[in-house]
Amino acid sequence: MASVTELIDLLNEISDDSSTTKNLKTKIHHIVAILSAEGDLSLKLSKASHELDELASNADIDSYTRTQLLHIVGALETVEE
Numbered sequence: 001m002a003s004v005t006e007l008i009d010l011l012n013e014i015s016d017d018s019s020t021t022k023n024l025k026t027k028i029h030h031i032v033a034i035l036s037a038e039g040d041l042s043l044k045l046s047k048a049s050h051e052l053d054e055l056a057s058n059a060d061i062d063s064y065t066r067t068q069l070l071h072i073v074g075a076l077e078t079v080e081e
Helices: 004-016 022-036 041-056 063-076
Strands: none
Touching (some): 004 022, 004 041, 004 063, 022 041
């Protein structure tokens, strides 16, 4: 089981990668902001999952990054409340 903090760390690792585009970094920062905000955890997880699914379906993202994003989507489902 993953924690929100661990998932934020994974997202930040993707964002910090030198091969990550500026557009992708912006979207990842938005997802991190969703997960970091106060409020209902299940709602935050749902929003983040939707955003990550959308991001992973972008044809401009390389396959390695897409795999990382999809891994995080799967991990969102295991977050303990």
